[in-house]
Amino acid sequence: MKKISSVEEYIENHAQFGESLNILRDIINITELEETIKWSSPVYALDGKNVVGLGAFKNHFGIWFFNGVFLKDGNKLLEQAQEKTKGLRQMRFNSIDDIDKNIVLAYIKEAIENQKLGKEIKPERKGKSVTIPKELLNELNANSALFDAFKLLTLGKQREYCEHIETAKKNATKLSRIEKIKPMILKGIGLHDKYKNC
Structure with a gap:
């Protein structure tokens, strides 16, 4: 045309x-x-x-x-x-x-x-849902305080943690990563927050 x-x-x-x-x-x-x-x-x-x-x-x-x-x-x-x-x-x-x-x-x-008046349809952001790896999901289901703390995190922070676990190749690595992030989740901080505040 x-x-x-x-x-x-x-x-x-x-x-x-x-x-x-x-x-x-x-x-x-x-x-x-x-x-x-x-x-x-x-x-x-x-x-x-x-x-x-x-x-x-x-x-x-x-x-x-x-x-x-x-x-x-x-x-x-x-x-x-x-x-x-x-x-x-x-x-x-x-x-x-x-x-x-x-x-x-x-x-x-x-x-x-x-x-x-600013009335307009905003474009939808893609990837709103978070896929939780089964290893992390098991831990969340077994620990209600951890589960509640995880749900309070922003979707971005939830996604960072899920990708951190998912990218580990060995199951043992996934489990050790979960142990390391549990205190951070309970404090309501994101995986990369310490770098963002520099």
């Missing part, structure tokens, strides 16, 4: 909806949003944060709301594009007659206000 360098070029490439896209563009440009091109499509941002985008497809065109999940959607105009898109919502149109300028502008203004 050819790289688009301007909004005009994008609209020219979707000539069947050209007039409609220009109407939506004019509505968006009434606001304080800054017009840019990202991913070869028109995107409108506030302080560098994407708020809305224009899109044209084979049989429809519309506006993307990057954090549309927070919009009230009193007119029931928003669609979730795909199941995996958590925040993104789309306002689709099939023809120029579907566009109600006042309603579209109200949605855009609400999206801008939400952005100013």
Whole structure:
């Protein structure tokens, strides 16, 4: 797909909806949003944060709301594009007659206000769960104080201890490592805390 360098070029490439896209563009440009091109499509941002985008497809065109999940959607105009898109919502149109300028502008203004309030879906951090090696799990199950202390540690500290045990090749090494870390866990300190405080 050819790289688009301007909004005009994008609209020219979707000539069947050209007039409609220009109407939506004019509505968006009434606001304080800054017009840019990202991913070869028109995107409108506030302080560098994407708020809305224009899109044209084979049989429809519309506006993307990057954090549309927070919009009230009193007119029931928003669609979730795909199941995996958590925040993104789309306002689709099939023809120029579907566009109600006042309603579209109200949605855009609400999206801008939400952005100013900091309402946005934060990307999920990968690897939230911790896999506890069986040797450490046995020790935790046998010692309730140790178990409670381990659960109070941050996920990062839990993960450090689990990796420390898991990386030992011999079972005897794993068990000796567990004995060494038990007092640290009970004190609520992480495996590498002494290096972090230097």
